[in-house]
Amino acid sequence: MKAPDLLKMVTRTINFGRTRAVLTSLGITIGIAAVALLTSIGEGVRSYVMDEFSQFGARIIAINPGKNVTGGMGGILSTVRPLSLQDAEALRQAPYVEYVVPVVQGAGAIEYKQRTRNVDIFGVSADMPAAWRFAVAQGRFLPRNNDARSSPYAVIGHKVKQELFQGESPLGQLIRIGGMRFRVIGVIEPKGDMLGFDLDDTAYIPADLALDLFNREGLMEVDVIFSPATDSTYMSALIKKMLIQRHGREDFTLITQDQMLTSLNSILSVLTLAVGLLGSISLLVGGVGILTTMTTSVRERTSEIGLLRALGATRAQVLSLFLAEAVTLSTIGGVCGLLLMGVVTALAFLFAPEFPIRPHVPFLLIALLLSSLIGLIAGVVPALQASRLNPIDALRTE
Amino acid sequence: MSVANRSSSSPSQLKSAEPVVALHEINRHFQLGEQTVKALDAVSLELLAGDYVSVMGPSGSGKSTLLNILGLLDRPDAGAYLLNGAPTQDLSEEKRARLRQQNIGFVFQSYHLIPRMSARENIELPLILAGTAPKERARMVSEMLERLGLTARASHLPNQLSGGQRQRVAIGRAIIMKPKLLLADEPTGNLDTQSGADVVTLLEELNTQGITLVVVTHDVELGKRARRQLRMVDGRIQSDLRQSDVSD
Numbered sequence: 318m319k320a321p322d323l324l325k326m327v328t329r330t331i332n333f334g335r336t337r338a339v340l341t342s343l344g345i346t347i348g349i350a351a352v353a354l355l356t357s358i359g360e361g362v363r364s365y366v367m368d369e370f371s372q373f374g375a376r377i378i379a380i381n382p383g384k385n386v387t388g389g390m391g392g393i394l395s396t397v398r399p400l401s402l403q404d405a406e407a408l409r410q411a412p413y414v415e416y417v418v419p420v421v422q423g424a425g426a427i428e429y430k431q432r433t434r435n436v437d438i439f440g441v442s443a444d445m446p447a448a449w450r451f452a453v454a455q456g457r458f459l460p461r462n463n464d465a466r467s468s469p470y471a472v473i474g475h476k477v478k479q480e481l482f483q484g485e486s487p488l489g490q491l492i493r494i495g496g497m498r499f500r501v502i503g504v505i506e507p508k509g510d511m512l513g514f515d516l517d518d519t520a521y522i523p524a525d526l527a528l529d530l531f532n533r534e535g536l537m538e539v540d541v542i543f544s545p546a547t548d549s550t551y552m553s554a555l556i557k558k559m560l561i562q563r564h565g566r567e568d569f570t571l572i573t574q575d576q577m578l579t580s581l582n583s584i585l586s587v588l589t590l591a592v593g594l595l596g597s598i599s600l601l602v603g604g605v606g607i608l609t610t611m612t613t614s615v616r617e618r619t620s621e622i623g624l625l626r627a628l629g630a631t632r633a634q635v636l637s638l639f640l641a642e643a644v645t646l647s648t649i650g651g652v653c654g655l656l657l658m659g660v661v662t663a664l665a666f667l668f669a670p671e672f673p674i675r676p677h678v679p680f681l682l683i684a685l686l687l688s689s690l691i692g693l694i695a696g697v698v699p700a701l702q703a704s705r706l707n708p709i710d711a712l713r714t715e
Numbered sequence: 716m717s718v719a720n721r722s723s724s725s726p727s728q729l730k731s732a733e734p735v736v737a738l739h740e741i742n743r744h745f746q747l748g749e750q751t752v753k754a755l756d757a758v759s760l761e762l763l764a765g766d767y768v769s770v771m772g773p774s775g776s777g778k779s780t781l782l783n784i785l786g787l788l789d790r791p792d793a794g795a796y797l798l799n800g801a802p803t804q805d806l807s808e809e810k811r812a813r814l815r816q817q818n819i820g821f822v823f824q825s826y827h828l829i830p831r832m833s834a835r836e837n838i839e840l841p842l843i844l845a846g847t848a849p850k851e852r853a854r855m856v857s858e859m860l861e862r863l864g865l866t867a868r869a870s871h872l873p874n875q876l877s878g879g880q881r882q883r884v885a886i887g888r889a890i891i892m893k894p895k896l897l898l899a900d901e902p903t904g905n906l907d908t909q910s911g912a913d914v915v916t917l918l919e920e921l922n923t924q925g926i927t928l929v930v931v932t933h934d935v936e937l938g939k940r941a942r943r944q945l946r947m948v949d950g951r952i953q954s955d956l957r958q959s960d961v962s963d
Contacts, residue, residue, distance in 0.1 A: 318843060318844055318845075318846055319843075319846055322843045322846075322849075326843070329831055329832065330831065332831075333830075333831035620827060621827075621829055623827075624823075624827040624829070625840075625844070626788070626812065626815075627786065627788060627815065627821045627827075628815070628816065628821070628840060628841045628844055628888070629812050629813065629815045629816020629817070629841060629844055629845065629892075630812060630816075630844045631808075631809045631812040631813070632808060632809060632812070633809065634844060708788045709783050709788050709789055712788070712823070712827070
């Protein structure tokens with residue numbers, strides 16, 4: 318029997334029992350749609366989170382004060398030397414270092430005329446826009462100052478500008494932050510949210526002033542951005558060595574961006590896989606549906622099988638006929654499932670564009686393949702039954 | 716449909732070549748509870764090319780079993796079955812299927828047409844199974860429909876055809892592979908007299924053209940038309956009459 322003829326016979330059979338075929342395929346349709354959708358959401362979440370975390374670039378090493386060690390002489394070891402602006406400045410001189418951003422973060426009220434707004438306040442350096450890939454929409458960013466105390470300048474986020482200045486130009490205006498007066502010299506372009514933080518509802522001031530403002534001894538973090546000419550392993554070692562030299566011991570923690578991204582990525586990939594597997598339960602149910610239908614079908618068409626055998630159909634031919642039927646049913650279900658998933662994705666895109674659905678083509682292809690495979694597996698037993706029928710008994714059945 | 720006169724034994728049928736079918740001491744037993752039923756008990760039989768044989772006998776006499784053995788649908792428990800001189804009893808199931816396909820046509824009482832296929836497609840089925848090229852198939856089936864007088868009904872489904880038409884479709888399907896042996900099990904059993912007569916005429920016409928025809932029937936009238944009449948009782952061939960012996 319030629320393959321096109323096989324296909325034609327199978328489609329004829331399926332078309333003849335259309336209602337049953339539709340109902341049977343429906344199980345697979347729902348299963349495939351579930352798997353495709355769940356993995357797409359998983360993939361969407363993964364890439365959303367990865368984007369959020371990597372928007373600052375991958376060549377970044379964050380240094381935090383303190384080290385998580387369990388020591389025996391708690392009293393002495395727990396005295397942590399704070400990370401200082403001088404540390405940050407020293408790191409700036411190190412080879413391969415492109416930018417260094419000392420970070421002091423806090424929350425405070427910004428006052429302008431009669432209006433007050435509570436925002437996140439970041440104490441940073443002039444390197445910040447380049448390091449974190451922020452762009453200045455209006456005016457300029459904080460100037461670089463060497464050693465001397467910084468001028469009381471502030472750069473505000475997009476939302477702060479909108480809310481506080483309401484159409485006025487903020488440039489050159491004086492605002493009060495936590496009782497200190499700052500002159501607004503720039504506005505950062507809109508950045509959106511990151512993991513719940515509104516990056517536009519912020520103000521940036523020089524780090525040394527922020528230390529005074531929040532009455533802190535040391536920086537909360539120093540971000541070092543290194544050049545692509547080297548890698549994070551080398552840079553980590555270098556920074557560690559420098560800081561140990563300055564502090565006398567390792568009382569700080571380094572987190573490289575690619576370390577974090579790698580572990581985050583693997584966690585989220587496992588998560589995607591897990592929800593995918595959850596969805597496959599419905600695929601399994603769909604497979605059982607195909608098994609049921611094919612078993613019934615073999616029983617109903619027993620005399621037809623007998624006839625085929627009498628006409629010279631081999632067992633292998635009967636087997637392939639029924640297998641092909643099962644696979645066709647499930648593949649139809651699979652294709653419909655992907656279409657359904659496409660419709661849901663399109664609707665989500667139209668009505669909830671922020672919902673992180675990211676159809677991942679390899680996953681979709683795997684899902685389709687899976688549907689065919691399920692048909693194959695579900696079809697094996699009934700098809701074997703059909704091929705093993707005794708033609709005489711089969712012919713006698715009416 | 717032109718009908719060859721059945722009583723004229725054309726010369727081509729008389730020349731006896733090698734037997735198409737040779738059964739030697741065929742046994743086929745079934746176990747029914749405690750009891751062993753000898754459906755075929757040491758049956759020996761030779762059918763020559765162009766033979767027209769009827770098999771008659773009471774229910775349970777082994778007619779159907781004989782037909783199943785002849786059609787390679789069943790295997791004898793003992794004995795030898797030579798088809799065109801080649802032994803078949805030890806062949807694998809797939810090889811027997813191949814032999815069936817090439818050599819044997821079946822006609823059933825209940826037609827066994829596939830309900831979702833048109834007359835044309837039902838006739839085409841053996842060619843599809845044999846892997847014949849579509850173009851060749853279309854030509855052969857069209858010829859067959861023409862020959863059966865069913866050209867106008869080619870695209871009808873079985874349930875849109877009369878009983879006689881259905882059986883003619885079934886016969887077309889049985890002979891599309893040009894088999895040497897045509898086995899008919901009560902071919903007129905479900906038909907009215909006129910349709911039955913048409914079907915018999917068609918079968919006999921095919922026989923005249925050289926096909927070996929075996930008809931299993933309860934119908935004495937039909938049975939008597941055959942040039943060779945077997946009567947079976949209790950799994951044995953009780954009598955084997957030739958036309959020349961029969962006073963019609």
